Amino acid sequence: MASSHGKPHTESGSPYLKMKELVDASGVPKSTLLLYVNTGLLPEPVRTQRNMAYYHPSCIERVGFIKQAQARHRLPLAAIKGLLKEMDNGRDVGPLVELQATLFGSRxxxxxxxxxxxATGLSGEQVTALCKARILVPLADGQFDRExxxxxxxxxxxxxxxxxIPDLSFYPKLAETMVEEEITLRQKITGPLSFEKDAALTLELTRMARGLRxxxxxxxxxxRLIDFKGLKNRKP
Known part of the structure; x- marks a missing residue:
C-alpha cells in the first residue's frame, strides 16, 4: 500500500526505505546493496517512479544476517542465498549455518x-585451462581464496x-562420481527426517565423509607403496 505522498508501506504500516535510508540503517554501501539485489539476496524494490525505488524494511535484518554470515563463517554469497531462502520458508537455519560453515570453512x-x-606463478592461460578442466575450482568466478x-x-x-592438464583430468572425474555417491547415501539416510534433523545429521555425515575420503x-x-618391488614397477 502507499501513503498519500506516494511512499509505500507494508501491511503492518511500516514505511518502505529509500536507498539512502537503507544504507544508513544497514551500514552497507549502495554498491553492495545493489549487488545483493542483483544476486537475489534482497528482494527487488518497489518502484513508484522511474528513478524512485523503495526497499522493504525487512532488508535491514537480511543485510545484518548476510554481514554476520560473511564475518563469522566466511560463507560465500551463493551459500548465504540458500540460507535466506530457507529462512523465508520459516525454517530455523541454525543447523544449516553450522553445516555451511563446515563445508566452506574460513577461506x-x-x-x-x-x-x-x-601469488602462484601460473600464467593467465594456465589458470583459464585449469579452471575449464575443473582442476582449479574457485567458488566465485575470477576470485581465488586461500585454498x-x-x-x-x-x-x-x-x-x-x-x-x-589432461594428465590431471581424472581428479575431477573421480571427484564427481564420489560426490554423487555421497549425496545419494545422504538422501537415503536423511530422506524421512525433518529439515532440522536433516541438517544436523548431514553435518555429521559431511565430517565423516571428509575423514573417510x-x-x-x-x-x-x-x-600400494608397501607392495612395490621398486619405484619403476607399476604393479606389485
Whole structure:
C-alpha cells in the first residue's frame, strides 16, 4: 500500500526505505546493496517512479544476517542465498549455518585473477585451462581464496615437473562420481527426517565423509607403496 505522498508501506504500516535510508540503517554501501539485489539476496524494490525505488524494511535484518554470515563463517554469497531462502520458508537455519560453515570453512580474503597469477606463478592461460578442466575450482568466478592459492602453487610445481592438464583430468572425474555417491547415501539416510534433523545429521555425515575420503585414499596409496618391488614397477 502507499501513503498519500506516494511512499509505500507494508501491511503492518511500516514505511518502505529509500536507498539512502537503507544504507544508513544497514551500514552497507549502495554498491553492495545493489549487488545483493542483483544476486537475489534482497528482494527487488518497489518502484513508484522511474528513478524512485523503495526497499522493504525487512532488508535491514537480511543485510545484518548476510554481514554476520560473511564475518563469522566466511560463507560465500551463493551459500548465504540458500540460507535466506530457507529462512523465508520459516525454517530455523541454525543447523544449516553450522553445516555451511563446515563445508566452506574460513577461506581468507579473496584475490583477483592477476593477483592470483602473481601469488602462484601460473600464467593467465594456465589458470583459464585449469579452471575449464575443473582442476582449479574457485567458488566465485575470477576470485581465488586461500585454498585456491595453495592449490595453485602445487599445480605450478606439477606443471613445471612435466605434468599436463589432461594428465590431471581424472581428479575431477573421480571427484564427481564420489560426490554423487555421497549425496545419494545422504538422501537415503536423511530422506524421512525433518529439515532440522536433516541438517544436523548431514553435518555429521559431511565430517565423516571428509575423514573417510582422506583415510581410504591414503591407505590404498600406502598399501600400494608397501607392495612395490621398486619405484619403476607399476604393479606389485
Amino acid at each position: 581468507g580474503r579473496r584475490i583477483g585473477r592477476q593477483a592470483f597469477c602473481s 585456491d592459492q595453495a592449490m595453485g602453487r602445487l599445480l605450478k610445481k606439477g606443471l613445471d615437473m612435466g605434468m599436463t 582422506t583415510y581410504v585414499i591414503d591407505r590404498i596409496m600406502q598399501k
